[in-house]
Amino acid sequence: MAVRSLAYVRVAAKDLTAWRAFGEQILGLAAVASDDPNVLLLRMDDRPWRFRIERSDHDRLLAAGLEFTTEADFQAALNSLRSAGVELTSGTPDGAQARAVRDYVTCADPSGNPLELCWGHVVTGTPFVSPVGTSHFVTDDGGMGHVVLPALKLKETRAFYLKHLGFGDSDEMRIPIEGGSLGLHFLHAAGPRHHTVAVGEFPHPAGLIHVMIEAPALDDVGLALDRALKAGHHLSATLGRHTNDKMVSFYVRSPSGFDVEYGCGGLLTPDWSTFTPTITQKEDLWGHKWDFGH
Numbered sequence: 001m002a003v004r005s006l007a008y009v010r011v012a013a014k015d016l017t018a019w020r021a022f023g024e025q026i027l028g029l030a031a032v033a034s035d036d037p038n039v040l041l042l043r044m045d046d047r048p049w050r051f052r053i054e055r056s057d058h059d060r061l062l063a064a065g066l067e068f069t070t071e072a073d074f075q076a077a078l079n080s081l082r083s084a085g086v087e088l089t090s091g092t093p094d095g096a097q098a099r100a101v102r103d104y105v106t107c108a109d110p111s112g113n114p115l116e117l118c119w120g121h122v123v124t125g126t127p128f129v130s131p132v133g134t135s136h137f138v139t140d141d142g143g144m145g146h147v148v149l150p151a152l153k154l155k156e157t158r159a160f161y162l163k164h165l166g167f168g169d170s171d172e173m174r175i176p177i178e179g180g181s182l183g184l185h186f187l188h189a190a191g192p193r194h195h196t197v198a199v200g201e202f203p204h205p206a207g208l209i210h211v212m213i214e215a216p217a218l219d220d221v222g223l224a225l226d227r228a229l230k231a232g233h234h235l236s237a238t239l240g241r242h243t244n245d246k247m248v249s250f251y252v253r254s255p256s257g258f259d260v261e262y263g264c265g266g267l268l269t270p271d272w273s274t275f276t277p278t279i280t281q282k283e284d285l286w287g288h289k290w291d292f293g294h
């Protein structure tokens with residue numbers, strides 16, 4: 001009944017023009033032609049899209065889409081959620097079509113993060129072509145990347161993903177702050193990515209701390225960093241290598257106020273049965289100088 005991977009992210013955004021430029025010219029994603037001027041779809045592989053940016057009067061995460069491998073896994077998770085009294089809203093045929101999935105439900109984790117649980121997906125059958133020449137993104141069984149979600153109810157939120165959605169612990173950290181520390185749990189899905197969801201004990205005005213996408217090579221990361229610097233985007237973290245998932249990445253502020261981690265070389269674990277969860281003391285092997293800035 002485990003979630004396999006992050007399928008997609010839906011975002012409410014004030015400025016779709018800024019998002020299109022950011023998505024295409026900085027991240028190297030491909031904007032999809034659409035009849036709807038209020039929706040921007042950004043593609044990164046053979047799926048119709050992975051980012052759905054929807055025009056709004058505010059900037060906020062609308063949903064993290066978590067996908068199951070089979071309908072049986074999907075239904076088992078729904079049963080587990082129902083038996084625990086979690087409120088589920090069934091998807092509609094139109095909604096499934098808009099999300100390019102076979103079926104989905106919406107719910108929220110105990111910290112209020114909006115989730116869409118889904119299974120089955122549309123395949124375009126046409127190649128992804130990046131407008132800046134990025135050859136491809138690392139998706140496949142690992143999904144589109146990972147999200148780090150704010151979780152003020154940290155303990156209950158971690159338990160929710162473990163108990164109902166089949167996640168497992170990958171790593172745990174405590175970030176020192178004045179007078180104490182804040183917890184951060186990294187959770188793996190059934191797919192090989194080190195973490196698909198992480199939950200951190202701190203709030204975020206956009207409801208999303210960051211979303212990570214992965215390019216195939218260090219040169220792709222360097223080129224994206226050059227593009228971000230040239231365009232004057234705020235870098236929330238310099239280039240660095242995380243201790244836990246070994247990702248070499250930088251963090252750039254998106255037009256909606258949350259960060260996008262753009263990385264390569266993330267750890268893949270094909271067999272979780274022999275993996276031992278860790279507690280990491282130092283967040284980065286090197287780099288990642290943070291500037292939360294404006």
Ligand SMILES: [Fe+2]
Pocket residue numbers: 146148210212261
């Ligand atoms: Fe990350």
